[in-house]
Amino acid sequence: MITTGVIQTQHNHRARIKVIGLLTLLLSGCENFTPAPVNFSQQDIVEIGDVHTLEIDGQVLSSLPKTEIPVNTDRVALGRLLFWDPILSGDKDVACATCHLPEHAYTDGLMQSVGVGGSGRGIDRQAGHTGFVRRNSQGLTNTGWNGIDEVGLFNPETAPMFWDSRVNSLALQALEPIRDLQEMRGEQFTREQIDQEIETRLNNIEAYRKLFAASFGNGAVTLQNAGIAMAEFQKTLSANNTPYDRWMRGEADAMTAGQVSAMQEFVIAGCADCHSGPMFSDFELHVLGAAEHGVRDEPDSGDGNFAFRTPTLRQLDFTAPYFHNGQFATLSSAINFYDERRSSANPNVASSALDADLLDIPEMDEGRGAFIQNFLDALNDSNFDRTIPQSVPSGLQPGGL
Ligand code: HEC
Ligand code: HEC
Incomplete structure (x- = not known):
């Protein structure tokens, strides 16, 4: 009983904060999310082989190799x-x-x-x-x-x-x-x-x-x-020549200050726990419990857990709609999926089966998601x-x- 009460109170509290947030947004016309001060610089970039790496908040981000893959x-x-x-x-x-x-x-x-x-x-x-x-x-x-x-x-x-x-x-x-x-x-x-x-x-x-x-x-x-x-x-x-890659290779004005700050927020929010490496994918399977869309889609990975591979976050300007079944038409709706995601949206996936890295992602509405999107915008090369x-x-x- 007591536990339920606490949860409800927290829930109401959060709902109230959201309403206030929305009002602020309507009144001021701007989002109320404030990013953390940037705590790194281009001086911290380390070149390893053909990739450039940068440690942010304990996570390493990398550029793609500049050299093309050798082919016949x-x-x-x-x-x-x-x-x-x-x-x-x-x-x-x-x-x-x-x-x-x-x-x-x-x-x-x-x-x-x-x-x-x-x-x-x-x-x-x-x-x-x-x-x-x-x-x-x-x-x-x-x-x-x-x-x-x-x-x-x-x-x-x-x-x-x-x-x-x-x-x-x-x-x-x-x-x-x-x-x-x-x-x-x-x-x-x-x-x-x-x-x-x-x-x-x-x-x-x-x-x-x-x-x-x-x-x-x-x-x-x-x-x-x-x-x-x-x-x-x-x-x-x-x-492999996105504004992000060029910034990592030393071009100071390839990304805006906002994008650099959003890159840090991307890491702090936990996105880089899975979207890591030069492709922004760990190439591992994760259970996110995204909703079914049209057909029941049980992956052939064999664990019966509806786990999908972390997709790259490069080229998203070109590749909408998003997720394995294309259920999100816009990038902002895909990012918003993560908004304090603590329960499964798929009836075939128990909430207890969700990937642990999903469970500490903070709220994405009220500006944080939109802010992170500034960084994803720097990951396109036309x-x-x-x-x-x-x-x-x-x-x-x-x-x-
Ligand atoms: C637990 C690992 C994990 C974390 C943490 C994570 N993602 Fe994902 N992401 C995935 C997986 C797996 C998918 C594919 C899910 C599906 O298709 O059902 C995905 C899909 C996406 C997509 C759609 C890409 C496409 O091509 O369809 C975007 C955009 C995205 N994630 C952004 C983010 C952002 C922003 C964050 C941080 C707020 C984040 N992700 C955190 C694993 C993760
Ligand atoms: C009818 C549409 C269709 C056709 C035709 C098609 N593909 Fe695909 N392709 C897809 C879909 C859908 C996926 C994802 C399927 C899945 O995950 O089960 C995919 C996935 C892929 C991937 C995986 C990419 C990655 O990052 O994992 C590659 C590579 C690919 N296709 C290449 C090809 C090639 C080469 C051909 C021709 C021999 C081809 N496709 C024909 C729709 C198609």
């Missing part, structure tokens, strides 16, 4: 064509690029993606007979760095892929959408048939035989090599490869669109 240019050229060629889909109507478009930093702008049977491009795309896929398409700029740690070390072979990290490496990831009924396979072919079907198709196109031979040697037109080539192409989609091939070797429409 023949494979990149082949991989780009494959990425845009709908020949990789059962009904020849969907390419990787259908759901990964350059103008959205290689996602599609939809809450949940539309593959087989759909029509239209980007946010105008309409679902066909196989409906929506269960998840929000992930952006592919910088994906070649998945798994990178705070000092810039990473291993492309073990790089975690998908919202639930169920596959490792870009090369193996690329085979999954081809085999997926709703994404690319369609009903004409079974999962067992599709690999052979695609290999046969590629072998029948002379231009592909030549390109595969140049990249991998004669007789090398295999689906596995197609995956390796598409991985090589995706490694070139870097966007200068990445957006080349769309004019034609693909199959003669089909690039992107299937």
Whole structure:
């Protein structure tokens, strides 16, 4: 009884504070959150290998490497064509690029993606007979760095892929959408048939035989090599020159004073407990208990706990809507999800299962969330490869669109 009373009192108290906060906001027209004084400077930045690191409040933030990931240019050229060629889909109507478009930093702008049977491009795309896929398409700029740690070390072979990290490496990831009924396979072919079907198709196109031979040697037109080539192409989609990266590399005016202060607030609020390293992801799975949206989505990570991988916070200007099911249309609503989040919003996830790092995040409304957003705004780089091939070797429409 007493405990309940205390909670209720606190609750009412907080509700009253919120009302007062809202009134202040309405009256003064500005938020009432005051950030802590900045307690570091650019002098504290330490260069380790090709990344620049800065310790703030016991957490280390890092830039992305300035150097591009080394690639084989023949494979990149082949991989780009494959990425845009709908020949990789059962009904020849969907390419990787259908759901990964350059103008959205290689996602599609939809809450949940539309593959087989759909029509239209980007946010105008309409679902066909196989409906929506269960998840929000992930952006592919910088994906070649998945798994990178705070000092810039990473291993492309073990790089975690998908919202639930169920596959490792870009090369193996690329085979999954081809085999997926709703994404690319369609009903004409079974999962067992599709690999052979695609290999046969590629072998029948002379231009592909030549390109595969140049990249991998004669007789090398295999689906596995197609995956390796598409991985090589995706490694070139870097966007590693954001205002934040430039500031970390010593450009004093690359970020505003407000953004520098917001960077500290991002750490103090606990965001960097999970959004860490050069990609602002620890690449670990966490239970946040975000609400279901449309379909029940139990990740394949195997713990039955609806754990999702921490996504990067780079390129968010391009990649709305947010979260694994695209439930947040705006960045401010995604940040506001964290507002004193102490209970699960998903009926399938117990509040006691929530990640411990979630439980000490302070309130996000009343200005703190909006303030932190200033820092996230410094994590966008619009200068990445957006080349769309004019034609693909199959003669089909690039992107299937
Ligand atoms: C129908 C839309 C669709 C098509 C077609 C598609 N993808 Fe995706 N892609 C998605 C969605 C949705 C996810 C997240 C899926 C999940 O987590 O289960 C994703 C995730 C990815 C990821 C993981 C990124 C990361 O950071 O973990 C990569 C890489 C990727 N796709 C590349 C490709 C390639 C290469 C192709 C073509 C062979 C392709 N996609 C075809 C929708 C699509
Ligand atoms: C316990 C680990 C953890 C903490 C702490 C955390 N996040 Fe997240 N964040 C995640 C995970 C996991 C997701 C994906 C959740 C999902 O899709 O269901 C996510 C998603 C996001 C997204 C959406 C990104 C996208 O591409 O969809 C934003 C924005 C975000 N977090 C910002 C923040 C901010 C700001 C803070 C601090 C207030 C924060 N996060 C604290 C783990 C965390």
